[in-house]
Amino acid sequence: MSALRILVPVKRVIxxxxxxxxxxxxxxxxxxxxxxxxxxxxxxxxxMNPFDELSVxxxxxxxxxxxAPGGVEDICAISAGPAKAQDILRTAMAMGADRxxxxxxxxxxxxxxxxxxxxxxxxxxKQGSNLxxxxxxxxxxxxxxxxxxxxxxxxxxxxxxxxxxxxxxGDSVMVxxxxxxxxxxxxxxxxxxxxxxLRLNEPRYASLxxxxxxxxxxxxxxxxxxxxxxxxxxxxxxxxxxxxSRQGGGKVEDVDGxxxxxxxxxxx
Amino acid sequence: xxxxxxxxxxxxxxNVIGAAPGLAFxxxxxxxxxxxxxxxxxxxxxxxxxxxxxxxxxxxxxxTVHGFIAGGNVSAAAQEAAKVEGVEKIISVDNEAYEKGxxxxxxxxxxxxxxxxxxxxxxxxxxAFGKNVMPRVAALLDSQxxxxxxxxxxxxxxxxxxxxxxxxxxxxxxDAIKIITIRGTAFAADTPASGSATVEAGVDPKAEPISEWxxxxxxxxxxxxxxxxxxxxSGGRALKSKEDFDxxxxxxxxxxGAAVGASRAAVDxxxxxxxxxxxxxGKVVAPELYMAVGISGAIQHLAGMKDSKVIAAIxxxxxxxxxxxxxxxxxxxxxxxxxxxxEKVKSA
Numbered sequence: 001m002s003a004l005r006i007l008v009p010v011k012r013v014i015x016x017x018x019x020x021x022x023x024x025x026x027x028x029x030x031x032x033x034x035x036x037x038x039x040x041x042x043x044x045x046x047x048m049n050p051f052d053e054l055s056v057x058x059x060x061x062x063x064x065x066x067x068a069p070g071g072v073e074d075i076c077a078i079s080a081g082p083a084k085a086q087d088i089l090r091t092a093m094a095m096g097a098d099r100x101x102x103x104x105x106x107x108x109x110x111x112x113x114x115x116x117x118x119x120x121x122x123x124x125x126k127q128g129s130n131l132x133x134x135x136x137x138x139x140x141x142x143x144x145x146x147x148x149x150x151x152x153x154x155x156x157x158x159x160x161x162x163x164x165x166x167x168x169x170g171d172s173v174m175v176x177x178x179x180x181x182x183x184x185x186x187x188x189x190x191x192x193x194x195x196x197x198l199r200l201n202e203p204r205y206a207s208l209x210x211x212x213x214x215x216x217x218x219x220x221x222x223x224x225x226x227x228x229x230x231x232x233x234x235x236x237x238x239x240x241x242x243x244x245s246r247q248g249g250g251k252v253e254d255v256d257g258x259x260x261x262x263x264x265x266x267x268x
Numbered sequence: 269x270x271x272x273x274x275x276x277x278x279x280x281x282x283n284v285i286g287a288a289p290g291l292a293f294x295x296x297x298x299x300x301x302x303x304x305x306x307x308x309x310x311x312x313x314x315x316x317x318x319x320x321x322x323x324x325x326x327x328x329x330x331x332t333v334h335g336f337i338a339g340g341n342v343s344a345a346a347q348e349a350a351k352v353e354g355v356e357k358i359i360s361v362d363n364e365a366y367e368k369g370x371x372x373x374x375x376x377x378x379x380x381x382x383x384x385x386x387x388x389x390x391x392x393x394x395x396a397f398g399k400n401v402m403p404r405v406a407a408l409l410d411s412q413x414x415x416x417x418x419x420x421x422x423x424x425x426x427x428x429x430x431x432x433x434x435x436x437x438x439x440x441x442x443d444a445i446k447i448i449t450i451r452g453t454a455f456a457a458d459t460p461a462s463g464s465a466t467v468e469a470g471v472d473p474k475a476e477p478i479s480e481w482x483x484x485x486x487x488x489x490x491x492x493x494x495x496x497x498x499x500x501x502s503g504g505r506a507l508k509s510k511e512d513f514d515x516x517x518x519x520x521x522x523x524x525g526a527a528v529g530a531s532r533a534a535v536d537x538x539x540x541x542x543x544x545x546x547x548x549x550g551k552v553v554a555p556e557l558y559m560a561v562g563i564s565g566a567i568q569h570l571a572g573m574k575d576s577k578v579i580a581a582i583x584x585x586x587x588x589x590x591x592x593x594x595x596x597x598x599x600x601x602x603x604x605x606x607x608x609x610x611e612k613v614k615s616a
Contacts, residue, residue: 014431029434030434039430112412113403114406114407114412114413137549139432141430142416142429142430142548143415144415144416145403145413145415148399148400148403149413152404152406152408153408156478157479158404158479159479161399178542179397179543180396180495181486181543182485182486182487182542183485184484184485185481185482185484186370186479186482187480188480199536234441234443235414235439235441236439236441236442237439238438238439239437240435240438241438242434243429243434243436246574246592246593248594248597249595249597251586251599252596252597254598255598255612257598258598259612261596262578262580267556267577267580268557
């Protein structure tokens with residue numbers, strides 16, 4: 001069995017899901033900016049996309065639990081974005097990734113999933129990766145495309161929305177996936193692309209010693225141009241608006257009140 | 269009437285150009301300029317009714333509409349889909365290799381058929397199948413997919429929610445072939461009626477499989493399907509245990525003829541199956557009635573249900589965010605209120 005060389009793409013996004021999970025009743029709602037071109041990001045706390053935390057965690061666990069017969073040779077985190085994307089790479093390394101690659105972009109510059117997939121293809125080829133673990137979607141754009149696009153471009157098998165990943169002899173990988181109505185299990189061979197779902201694992205918090213150690217780990221700086229790519233966009237955002245707001249209709253005193261109100265609203 | 273005219277005009281387009289140049293040219297040009305392939309889903313040869321929403325979206329675009337179906341024994345499903353009005357052709361590929369919708373061979377299959385048909389638009393559902401296969405297709409065609417759209421402005425402009433539904437983006441695609449997934453609740457499934465599309469065998473590249481389907485474990489239920497149910501009752505962490513969840517929520521669901529959903533907290537605590545999760549990372553539902561029981565109403569959950577027609581909430585915390593969106597709220601102990609409600613719905 002080949003030793004695993006894992007590539008873990010991580011994305012810096014507005015932190016609101018994390019707050020939602022960990023501090024109940026405190027919710028940071030994204031606000032549309034005044035120009036209606038996007039969501040206000042200045043001064044808003046950012047974090048690693050929660051699904052990407054699962055990818056890093058899974059990679060580290062595969063190594064720690066010696067789950068792959070060939071062992072884990074390398075865990076490389078990669079992120080594209082402004083200078084602050086390095087914070088996310090440091091987090092990944094504090095969780096256990098060996099090194100990071102920062103694809104530098106201008107502040108506010110965004111890449112579409114297809115371009116990200118092309119970049120990751122080039123990176124995976126250059127790094128000799130045989131397993132790429134991505135989050136199933138980023139919580140800002142909600143596209144759920146990059147992993148599948150990457151697998152398509154590389155011609156590798158894919159397993160999306162993974163809740164369990166097991167390694168067997170002869171480079172075989174068995175993945176249990178969350179699908180509509182239950183789970184499905186598929187098997188393929190390395191090299192392969194896997195995307196993570198919430199129930200795959202519970203990501204660790206980086207310990208202080210590991211945060212200190214992560215500062216010594218290497219971050220390689222690169223750019224899209226180094227991969228022979230440019231950031232061409234196919235989708236033009238014409239406008240971004242607030243969704244129609246929903247006003248609560250007030251409260252009723254008892255169950256009879258509930259039943260009659262539902263009848264009045266035509267729901268019963 | 270219009271779909272029938274368009275269908276006839278497109279079918280005989282080449283013949284009538286001489287007879288009525290203006291009209292025929294327009295119909296002909298339009299059918300060439302805009303043609304949509306709707307990707308249909310099936311299981312064990314049975315057409316997935318929800319996937320017919322792709323026809324609804326395709327017809328909103330205008331132009332010709334074809335359907336695509338592939339799997340082990342799909343001829344009956346293809347015949348059924350052919351009865352949807354306004355559809356010209358169903359492309360069917362009968363091959364066991366595509367039965368499980370494995371993206372590694374299904375995507376190249378779709379790509380070949382898209383290229384052969386010269387489609388300008390390809391529409392699939394933003395379902396587990398669509399999310400798995402469509403981006404792979406898009407990448408193979410070098411197209412930037414537009415995911416989970418809720419509305420069509422014109423042939424290149426689409427509306428989609430971002431940030432868990434907290435913002436709505438209108439995007440314009442410049443790709444020659446637009447690959448689109450649709451939110452099921454925004455495009456009601458079309459119904460087979462008296463349409464008479466032709467059923468034609470598609471091209472089958474017979475790509476060597478590089479992945480293998482091993483098994484599946486699907487929750488079996490006699491209740492309506494969560495994604496398409498007209499009523500949903502959903503339970504949260506406050507249900508306290510799986511026993512209590514089943515004891516309280518299932519009778520209420522049955523009294524209302526509703527599907528059962530759950531918050532992530534309830535799923536993570538093991539009260540309900542993963543597949544019942546409603547929210548940004550679970551199912552998005554938009555029923556006539558959504559009843560949230562013991563659910564506080566985090567953004568992540570609201571993202572999955574706030575387009576419901578009527579939202580009702582029962583929660584003992586009067587300040588729970590769910591009350592800000594609920595059309596009707598009842599503050600109280602769900603262990604008392606839910607059984608009472610179940611009885612009153614039954615006798616109503």
